[in-house]
Amino acid sequence: MADYVLKICLLGDGAVGKTSLVYRYIENRFSRDFKSTLGVNLLKKKLTLDGDFAGKTASVQIWDLGGQQAYRKLRKLYLEGSQGALVVFDITSQASFDHLDDWIGSLIEIRGDKVPMILIGNKIDLEENKVITQEQADEYAKKYNIPLILTSAATGEKVEEAFKDLIMTIVKTI
Incomplete structure (x- = not known):
């Protein structure tokens, strides 16, 4: 039995890479041909915590919400x-940046x-196509x-860190 059972959600417009981030984190794999998430995709990962919580375990439920407007009511x-x-x-x-307030x-x-x-700016491997600057994201x-x-x-850069930072922040507030 895990010491902590956590539910976290991934939010954002369709095609921003939420499903890819989850699969990179859970299975350390990447695919360019994920289908759009219909409704919600629920995945789990069990992990051992470190730092002040060394030796404790967490079972994390990751809810990957479909980003299409049709799912807003859900x-x-x-x-x-x-x-x-x-x-x-x-x-x-x-557009994906403009919809963050929603x-x-x-x-x-x-x-x-x-x-x-945590705010995630994904697809940094596509630097040549970037339209959102570091300064805009920081602001x-x-x-x-x-x-x-x-x-x-795609490359896995900072994906583990993003999930781990959120999980540790949550555990510290429990």
């Missing part, structure tokens, strides 16, 4: 009981403004006083 159901979120945008998509607003409305979250993260981590599900 957000409350999916976000209920979540203890934290990775809010993901694609650095090559202005995603964060839903999370705060349902879980309150103290829920741990946005400051607006909500949340950490920003730039990741690449």
Whole structure:
């Protein structure tokens, strides 16, 4: 039995790489041909914590929410009981960045403004197609006083760190 059972959600528009981030974290694999998530995809990972919680275990339920507008009405159901979120945008998509307020607003409305979250700028391996600058992302993260981590599900860069940081933040608040 795990010492901690956690529910975290991945939020963001369709095609920002949420499913790719989850599979990179859980199975350390990447595929360019994931299908759009319909509704929600639920995955689990068991891990041993470190630092102040060395030797303790966590069972993490990762809820990958479909980003299409059609699933907006289901957000409350999916976000209920979540203890934290990775809010993901694609650095090559202005629209995904512009919609962050909607995603964060839903999370705060349902879980309150103290829920741990990390802003994720994904697809940093596509630097030549970047439309969102580091400065824009930093400024946005400051607006909500949340950490920003730039990741690449394709290469795995900082993916483990993003999940681990969120999990440790949640555990420290329990």
